[in-house]
Amino acid sequence: MRLHAALSVLAISFLPGMGQAASCGGDFGGFVREMKAEAVRMGHAPSTVDAFFASVRQDPKVIRADRAQGIFKKTFAEFARAVISQNRMTNGQRNAQKWAAVFNRIKSDYGVSPGVLLAFWALETDYGQVQGDFNTLNALVTLAHDCRRPHLFRPQVFAALELYERGDFDPARTTGAWAGEIGMVQMLPEDILVNGVDGDGDGHVSLKTSPPDALMSGAKMLRGLGWRPGEPWLQEVTVPQNLDWSKTGLDTELTTNQWAAMGVKPRSGSLPRGLRASVLLPMGRKGPAFLAYPNFRVFFEWNQSFVYVTTAAYFATRLEGAPVFDAGNPDPALSDAEMKSLQKKLAARGHDVGAIDGILGALTRSAVQKEQMRLGLPADAWPTRDLLSRL
Known part of the structure; x- marks a missing residue:
């Protein structure tokens, strides 16, 4: 589900004098030959490029998966209830204890709270148990060839080539999600290049097999995306019936003091002083209500789906002790x-x-x-x- 893509390698692909980048569509074999030529122009050794692309194949299952993302048509309540199971809660608590030393390092180095990474770890791969069985290179090249979003995936192919040169990517055997994400927290190759951390000290960044590597890499990426250490991200609240509803939503930010003066109250705990926040009503004024703090917006850098982001952020609060949200009685969702x-x-x-x-x-x-x-x-x-x- 992880769809963020940085632009640094894309910029390299279009540097003056580097030659024409491979166009999308057309004959797949011809497209691969163009990609190989582009990689050589970028400075990669021809023999390395040949070895990297030797096993690549177009994967029609990737295109079908790309066109069928109906899961995000669920409401927040439907999606949250479907993915936040008691089993995931229990395993989250166990992993928090098992990897406590890693989470302490993460909090010290990057300021990211354990619940946030546990939520991504759970939702992306069920704590590493289901990482995807799509060949990653095939998926990336297939999506780069497809003309719907080639600008997102072409850079990832060249990032995977760099990982291959480092010994951290096997073109024939590395597998992951249909959109090319790899490992326990599902990071794209370019994100791994920029944010990969050798958390277990073995000399490699192994997001598929090493929880310390995966968790620390995810934390570094979140910090780089703007995570503010020591601050909350989402807090459930109650709202008065006479609230000015036009001020709700992510387009409006007020201080917690201003929200409190308007009758917004925390459902548990207290409101942090001095922070700006938005009132978030994922199912309208009759459903659950949250204050979304600046860190909440960082979740959108990880995934663009409103329902996924709100669920992940809420799940992270649950893993840190927040109660189950008050579902209220919202108006029925549209078909x-x-x-x-x-x-x-x-x-x-x-x-x-x-x-x-x-x-x-x-x-x-x-x-x-x-x-x-x-x-x-x-x-x-x-x-x-x-x-x-x-x-």
Whole structure:
């Protein structure tokens, strides 16, 4: 599920004088030959390039997986209940104890709280048990060849080549997720190049087999993405019925003192002083409510799905002792067909909702909130059948 891709290798690919980068589509064999030529122009030895690409094959299963990400059409409550099992909670607590020394090093070096890494470790690979069986090189080259998002995946191929030269990638045997992520916390090759940490001191960065390597590499990456040490990321709250709903959502940040003055209260513990935060209503004003702090936004650098990010952040709080969220009594979610109809209506009114895909992502939420404000409805960014009919 990890989809973040940095741009440094992409920039190298298009440096003046480096030659034309391989175009997407067309004959796969010809595309691979172009990729190989590009790698040589980048300074890699021809014999190394030949060995690296020798076993590469196009994988149609990768394309099918890329086109079928319907899991993010679930609501926050549905997704959270599906993926946060008692087994994952129990194993999280066991791993927290087993790798306590590693988590202490992480907290000292990078300021990342254990629950955050445990949540990613659980959701990405069930604590390393299910890391994916797609050949990583095949997946990356297949997605670079496909014309939907080649700019994201071409750099990853060359990053994998660098890992191969370091002895940390086997083109024929390295496996992972369909989108090319590797290891226990599912990092792309370029992220491994930049953030890989040899946590167990064996001279290699082995994210598939070494929890210390995987956890410390993930922590370094989060820190580099802007993680603020010692600060919270998400906190469940209760909100008054007369709250100005137009101020909710990630587009608005106020201080915790300002939220408290408006009647926002922590469901457990206390509100940290002096921090800015947004009130997050993943299922509208009648559902669960959270304060999302600056660290919450770092989760979006790991994965772009609103539902996944909110679930991962909430799971991390659970692993650190927070109670099960209060589900409330939200209005029923729209069906897939209704969501697509809503997105078409919003787009027709000039709103940018991204793809008409039936997924209630950040762009669609923002558009919903604006239309609710225009129509004089409670502007909580949760689409209802009433809103759909009014549009």
